[in-house]
Amino acid sequence: MNALLICNVGTRDVTCAALPKDQFTGERQWAQAALSRYTELRAEFALPIIGKALHYLADRQIALARVILIASDQPASVAGHFSLSDTVHSATLIARLLADGLAPYPPIAPDRIETWIIQDEHGRGGDPSDYDLALRFCERRLLALAQACPAHTAFLQVSGGTPAMTTALLIAGTEAFGGRTEVLAIPPHTAPIALTTGRRLLAAPLRATIQSNAATYAYAAAVRTLLEQEAIITDRLDPAAAKLLAPLLSYAHHRFNFDFASARRALDKAGPAGPWQAEFDELRAQVTEPDRVMRLAEVVHAAAARYQIGLYADFLTQVVRFEENLLRYLCLQRGARFRNRQRRLDDDGPFLDREWLRQRPFTLTRDRDPSRDLHADRAVLRELLEKLITERRERHHELLTAIDQLGELVKRRNELTHQLEGVQQIGLARAFAGPAAAPAAADRIVPHLQQVYEQACGQPLPASPYQRINALLDRLLRPPA
Numbered sequence: 001m002n003a004l005l006i007c008n009v010g011t012r013d014v015t016c017a018a019l020p021k022d023q024f025t026g027e028r029q030w031a032q033a034a035l036s037r038y039t040e041l042r043a044e045f046a047l048p049i050i051g052k053a054l055h056y057l058a059d060r061q062i063a064l065a066r067v068i069l070i071a072s073d074q075p076a077s078v079a080g081h082f083s084l085s086d087t088v089h090s091a092t093l094i095a096r097l098l099a100d101g102l103a104p105y106p107p108i109a110p111d112r113i114e115t116w117i118i119q120d121e122h123g124r125g126g127d128p129s130d131y132d133l134a135l136r137f138c139e140r141r142l143l144a145l146a147q148a149c150p151a152h153t154a155f156l157q158v159s160g161g162t163p164a165m166t167t168a169l170l171i172a173g174t175e176a177f178g179g180r181t182e183v184l185a186i187p188p189h190t191a192p193i194a195l196t197t198g199r200r201l202l203a204a205p206l207r208a209t210i211q212s213n214a215a216t217y218a219y220a221a222a223v224r225t226l227l228e229q230e231a232i233i234t235d236r237l238d239p240a241a242a243k244l245l246a247p248l249l250s251y252a253h254h255r256f257n258f259d260f261a262s263a264r265r266a267l268d269k270a271g272p273a274g275p276w277q278a279e280f281d282e283l284r285a286q287v288t289e290p291d292r293v294m295r296l297a298e299v300v301h302a303a304a305a306r307y308q309i310g311l312y313a314d315f316l317t318q319v320v321r322f323e324e325n326l327l328r329y330l331c332l333q334r335g336a337r338f339r340n341r342q343r344r345l346d347d348d349g350p351f352l353d354r355e356w357l358r359q360r361p362f363t364l365t366r367d368r369d370p371s372r373d374l375h376a377d378r379a380v381l382r383e384l385l386e387k388l389i390t391e392r393r394e395r396h397h398e399l400l401t402a403i404d405q406l407g408e409l410v411k412r413r414n415e416l417t418h419q420l421e422g423v424q425q426i427g428l429a430r431a432f433a434g435p436a437a438a439p440a441a442a443d444r445i446v447p448h449l450q451q452v453y454e455q456a457c458g459q460p461l462p463a464s465p466y467q468r469i470n471a472l473l474d475r476l477l478r479p480p481a
Helices: 027-036 038-044 050-059 076-085 088-100 131-148 163-180 197-215 219-228 239-256 260-268 274-286 292-308 312-333 354-358 378-391 397-404 407-417 425-433 439-457 465-476
Strands: 002-008 063-071 113-117 153-157 181-185 193-195
Touching: 002 050, 002 163, 027 038, 027 076, 027 088, 038 088, 050 088, 050 153, 063 088, 088 113, 131 153, 131 163, 153 163, 163 181, 163 197, 197 219, 197 239, 197 465, 219 239, 239 260, 239 274, 239 292, 239 465, 260 274, 274 465, 292 312, 292 439, 292 465, 312 378, 312 397, 312 407, 312 425, 312 439, 378 397, 397 439, 407 425, 425 439
Parallel strands: 002 063, 002 153, 063 113, 153 181
Antiparallel strands: 181 193
């Protein structure tokens, strides 16, 4: 493992029994004296915090590419007596000790040891107890370091320095290195502890990312985020919930693309779902041999989802799917028969059954050659439905009118297939509600689809499966109280 050790330097990080600190007026003065007597006292120095971190890494055979020491050096003219506690010279002393190998770790080449001085954007040394300053400084330097070392793990030794330095290193380091972050705390009398604080800092935004992806139906992106950062995302989650996340997101992705068979297989891999078993069973049942009415409802919800996130071209595709498949459903309800390209009867076949057509008391406008199969496109299905309704003396004028109101949207989508123009809300509005319509008129299209569905299928539109999936996802991502 290539690793970086990043340490805050405080007044407790280097000591010398032969040179007590209480004889001096501050850390700056003590460290200057210690450096002046370095050769004499070198065997007396100790690194009670950083030394433990180095020992921890050595035990795990972790090779250090670089050591970063973060210290303070405030101008005396600005800081007054506060500059007496600065650790700039302490960091220099620590660097010499590390290079000489006086810690429980092999000597580190001097060119692999750096000292960073907490500074503002103009390079002026600043107050190490200033939370905002320390955080901004660490964000700048650590982000650049993370980009320069894209394959390195960053060990953050956060026990030294001021509380502001600890907070800054923890937050900025975790943000910069992400899943490559390891946080080390060094208690005074025990071995170093690898904290889960970094994971917890990352877990919340990563979970929010997955939830945001799901809210915009980007389930494939949510799956990728989960697989790349699974250990962090699932930290502190109920283990039973954690193992259900990937199957649920995979299910949602396949279902959003109308791949019901793959959606079902995704849930089959989940195994027992514990407290969420009933919800998983219901989701599985919905994609197991779904009937035509259920699939039509799915198209309405798919259209609504795409309109919500502004995918207007894809939205038009769903409108066309809904209208044409609704016409086919209504024709099937009235006895129409279809054949596939292998000339076998098939309710989803692209051709009307010629034998069935011959038995009808009417002739369709486009059926000009009885020796050839008649392709059942939208126009043919619309005319066929009207003739079947008339033949049966049904009163469905309102339904036909409602379906016909989608006609200009269908035409708009077909035009787009042959052009390179974009799709805007205003275009949808005017195709649906007329040339003078305002953009907000497009908001009425999805409710219109729902109304047509309910009128044609004789039942309320079921609840959106995606809202239920996302609500379940939110519960799975919630750590136990």
